[in-house]
Amino acid sequence: MIFAAGRGTRMGDLTAQRPKPLIPVAGRPLLDHALTLARGVDPARIVVNTHYLGDQIAAHLDGQTDVIRSDEVDLLETGGGLRHALPLLGDGPVYTMNSDAVWTGSNPFHQLRAAWDGDRMDALLLMIDPSRAHGHKGAGDFIIADDGRITRGPGVTYSGAQIIRTDGLSDIAEDAFSLNKLWDIYMARGRVYGIMHDGAWCDVGHPQGIEIAEQMVGYSGV
Numbered sequence: 701m702i703f704a705a706g707r708g709t710r711m712g713d714l715t716a717q718r719p720k721p722l723i724p725v726a727g728r729p730l731l732d733h734a735l736t737l738a739r740g741v742d743p744a745r746i747v748v749n750t751h752y753l754g755d756q757i758a759a760h761l762d763g764q765t766d767v768i769r770s771d772e773v774d775l776l777e778t779g780g781g782l783r784h785a786l787p788l789l790g791d792g793p794v795y796t797m798n799s800d801a802v803w804t805g806s807n808p809f810h811q812l813r814a815a816w817d818g819d820r821m822d823a824l825l826l827m828i829d830p831s832r833a834h835g836h837k838g839a840g841d842f843i844i845a846d847d848g849r850i851t852r853g854p855g856v857t858y859s860g861a862q863i864i865r866t867d868g869l870s871d872i873a874e875d876a877f878s879l880n881k882l883w884d885i886y887m888a889r890g891r892v893y894g895i896m897h898d899g900a901w902c903d904v905g906h907p908q909g910i911e912i913a914e915q916m917v918g919y920s921g922v
Contacts, residue, residue, distance in 0.1 A: 701746075701747045701748075701749065701770075701781075701782060701785055701789060701794055701795070701796045701797075702731070702734045702735065702738060702746065702747070702748045702749075702797050702799050702911075703722040703724070703749060703778055703781060703796065703797070703799055704720075704748050704757055704799045705749040705750055705751035705752065705754070705772050705775060705776070706720065706730055706738040706751070706752060706775070706783055707720075707751075707752045707775070707861075708720030708723075708752070708800075708858075708905070710906045711723065711905070711906060712907060713769065714907055715752075716754065717753075717804075717824060718756065719750075719752055719753040719757055719798075720800055720905070721734075721756070721757060721799040721800070722756060722757065722760060723910070725802055725904055725910050725913050725914060726802065726893060726913065726914050726917050726919035727921075728769075729760065729917065730799050730800055730802075730892050730904060731748070731757070731760065731799050731829055733746075733799075733801075733802055733803075734797050734799045734801075735739075735764075735767070735800075735809075736754055736795065737803065737807050737808060737809055738795070738797065738809065739766070740807045740809060740810065741795070741807070741810065742856075743792070743795065744790070745766070745768055745788065745789070746767045746768070747767075747768050747769070747770050747780045747788045747789055748761065748767055748768075748770070748799075749769070749770040749771075749772055749776075749784070749785055749787045750767055750769055750771050750772065751771070751772040751774075751775045751776075752775070754771055754772075755871050757769070757850045758771075759893075760852035765835055767797055768788050770784060770785035770788055772784060773877075774875070774876065775876065775881065776780060776875060776876045776877075777876045777878050777921060778796075778868065778878055778879040779872065779877040779878050779880075779881055779882055780874065780875055780876040780877050782794075782796065782864075782866065782869065782879065783866070785867040786866055786869070789866070791866075791913045792863060792865075792866075793816070793818065793863050793865045793866070794810065794863070794864060794866060795809055795861070795862070795863055796821065796861070796862055796864060796879075797809075797860055797861045797862075798860030798861075798865075800860075800903065800905045800909075801859065801860055801900060801901055801904060802901070802902045802904055802913040802916065802917060803897075803900070803901050803902075803904060804899040804900045804901075804916060804917060805897060805898045805899015806897075806898050806899060807858060808859065808861040808897055809861065811826060811865075811894070811897065811898065812824055812826055812861065812863050813893060815893075815895045816863050820848050820891065820893070821863075821891055821892070821893050822864070822865045822868070822889065822891035822892060822915060823862055823863065823864040823865065823882075823883060823886050823891070823892045823893070824863045824864075824892075824893050824894070824895065824910050825842070825850065825858055825859075825861075825862045825883075825892070825893070825895075826858075826859045826861040826862060826895060826896075826897050827842065827844065827850075827856040827857060827858060827859060827894045827895065827896050827897065827898070828857045828858075828859045828897050828900075828901045829896065830855065830856070830857055832899070832900040832901060833857040833859075833896075833900075833901055833902075833903070834859060834900060834901065834902040834903070834909075834912050834913070834916050835902045835903040835904065835905075835906070835908060835909035835912040835913065836901075836902075836903040838857065839854035839855075840853075840854045840855040840856050840857050841856070841857055841858045842856055842858060842894055843855040843856070844856060844894045844895075844896075848893040848894065848895070849890060849894075850887075850892055850893060850894040850895055851887070852887075852918075856896065856902075858893065859897055859901050862884075862886070862916055864879070864882070864888075868882050868885045868886060869882060871885060872885075900916055902916050
C-alpha cells in the first residue's frame with residue numbers, strides 16, 4: 701500500500717491546486733517514484749489511497765491496471781487508511797510506503813523482503829541513519845537493539861517503508877488513527893523489528909525537500 705491521501709500542508713502553496721503525490725521531483729511525480737519501487741517486488745496488487753484532490757490522482761493512475769485505488773471520504777490517517785483498504789489488500793502481511801520520499805541505494809522493498817521473518821515479526825520497519833536522512837530534522841525515532849527489536853527513542857529515523865501484519869487493526873476503536881497505535885500493540889508483544897537502509901533518503905514533505913532530493917540523486921533537469 702502506498703499512502704497518498706494526505707493534504708500536504710507543509711508544502712504550502714505547492715499543494716493548493718495539486719496533491720503532494722503528483723508534485724514532480726527529478727522529472728517524475730513523487731507517486732511514480734514509489735510505484736516504481738513497489739513494482740520491483742512484483743506484488744500481487746498495489747493499493748494507493750486517495751482523499752485530498754483525489755480526482756487528480758485517479759486521473760494519473762487511469763490505465764495503470766496493476767494499481768487499485770482506495771478512496772477515502774474522510775481522511776483516515778495511515779492506520780485508518782490501511783484498515784479501510786484491507787478488502788483490496790487481502791489477508792496477510794503487507795508492504796506499506798509513504799509517497800513523499802526519494803531514495804538511493806537498494807530497493808527498500810527488496811531489503812524488507814530479505815529480512816522478513818514472520819515467525820518472529822509482526823512489523824519490520826526500514827530505518828535510515830540520521831546522517832543519510834536528507835531534508836529531515838530530528839534525532840531519530842527508534843533505537844534498534846542487538847537482536848533487531850526496536851523501541852522508541854532518539855537513534856535512527858523511520859523511512860516510511862515497512863512490512864506489517866494487519867491483524868491488530870481490529871483492536872483499535874478509532875476510525876482515523878496513525879500506524880503508531882498499531883506499532884504500540886505489536887511492540888508490547890516484542891514483535892517489532894528494524895533494519896537499516898543501505899542508501900540515502902530524502903523527505904520531500906516540504907518545498908525545500910524537492911531541491912535537496914534532486915541534488916541527492918544527481919538530477920540535472922535534463
